[in-house]
Amino acid sequence: MTGSVAIVGASLAGLSALRALRACGFRGHITLIGEEPHLPYDRPALSKEFLHSGEPLPLLEDHSEATELDAEWLLGRRAIGLTTCPHTIHLDDGRTITADTVILATGARPRRLSAFPEAHYLRSLDDARLLRETLAGTTHLAVAGAGFIGAEIASSAQAMGIQVTLVDPAAIPGAHALGPVVAAACNTLHARHGVQLLTGVSIATHIPATTEPVAAPGMVRLTDGTTLRADTLLVGIGSTPNTEWAVPPAGHHGTPESWCTATGFATDSLCRTTTPGIYAIGDCAHSPDPLTAHPTRTEHWTAATTQARLAVAVITGAPAPAPTAPYFWSRQYGKLLQLAGNPHAANDVRLIDGSYDAPSCTVLYERAGVPVAVFALDNPRLFTRHRKQLDRTLRSDLEIA
Structure with missing residues (x-):
């Protein structure tokens, strides 16, 4: 052609x-x-x-x-x-x-918050270079948004020895993607690694750290009146x-x-x-x-x-690739999080391995007893088995349709 x-x-x-x-x-x-x-x-x-x-x-x-x-x-x-x-x-x-x-x-x-022109965002290589340079001089980081990008940056910053606070207006961050039960289990990773997660609140004001005329630490004030140390503010609230x-x-x-x-x-x-x-x-x-x-x-x-x-x-005009279920992964605090399928299509969630408070777990999302999604925390082998089954079911359903 x-x-x-x-x-x-x-x-x-x-x-x-x-x-x-x-x-x-x-x-x-x-x-x-x-x-x-x-x-x-x-x-x-x-x-x-x-x-x-x-x-x-x-x-x-x-x-x-x-x-x-x-x-x-x-x-x-x-x-x-x-x-x-x-x-x-x-x-x-x-x-x-x-x-x-x-x-x-x-x-x-x-997505940007115009009220905080000094805030960092992460999408491009140039964004990452600026953030990395800033984090080198940061002792306290506040992250607005505890979704996957905010959680990953919190994990990376914590490993660099930075005190991190995640702030999210949702009662259970990540529930829109994983459902409340699985999201709540994932959120416990933050506390286990010394990262503070504050939910149901947002950042109202941010006062950046200064060196002139005198040195002063940065601070954020939340919508509930709480004041926190924050030399650097990063925003991760979607795209x-x-x-x-x-x-x-x-x-x-x-x-x-x-x-x-x-x-x-x-x-x-x-x-x-x-x-x-x-x-x-x-x-x-x-x-x-x-x-x-x-x-x-x-x-x-x-x-x-x-x-x-x-x-x-x-x-x-080449043969179309075989359809596959949507797939997503994330790494946080040395843990691998994997999701395949569509949790929103489920009316039941079933734990099939591990437990929600254990280092590893695997969950099936089902509708009328039929799996429509699978999630795993640090269990790639079992996850892959169920992901392949989701793909086979999807292809079979499309052939019937």
Whole structure:
């Protein structure tokens, strides 16, 4: 197959699409556009290994792979507009890229709290470098948001000898993702490792640490009036998909496509928007869940790679990859947390190994006695067995449908 493909976004999803195109025999011209100047790197490591080592984990096997993939790499260039017929990406340096097919993989960015301009966020390599430099001089860290990103950073900071306080407005942080019982069990990891978790409250004010005219520690005041030491504040309260750029730029006729929404680029189950030749994958895509068919954004590694392979299969006519249940993992305090499937589809939760207050446990989420999700804390072998069964059930259900 020949023609031209432009991939907007040079992180995991975009790189996975490029790899899949070449693996499927696509011989045409491919342009890979990335806002960051860096070659693709492993974002999940930014909240873990990078804060300790200072070395980013590359996604490319080595620099020679970039040559072997035979693409035009436009790094450090930001897409600022999209027009169709023909499909054209407008860049911030005035250049335009026209292609027969466009794959949108622009990811997401952290939700920000405008009241705290001094706060740190973690999404990019530059964010991580700044945070790592700041943590080197931090004794007390406050983290707004006790979700997975906040918990991972708390774990990393605690291992660096920093006193950490997690603050979350939810009564049981993580309950929306894991359910209240499993989330509560995961939350006990913080106390076991000396990290304070305060729930049902938010950060009202933050006074950064100062050195001039006199040295003074940083402080946060919570909405219940509690005051805590906090030299550094990090915010991890979710993300916003990068979609607002994909509109006709000034001076060009047209209106934003209907699939370009604030909740993500809307696609069907094959990653296709309603505009022929334009696909969306990864964190910016609002696509049907493979288990429930409800539109959702799935911000996980496996979703990005799976969607990339699926979109490329449609583009090239190659066989579609076998469907798999959504999968997510996290490392906190030396423990491996894994989740596959859709806990929201369950009406029962059953402990099948270990206990909720033990170092390891495995849980099945079931609906009418049928597993729809599995969670494990430090039990990868049993988790993998049940994850494979979820995948087999999903494929069987799709064949019947």
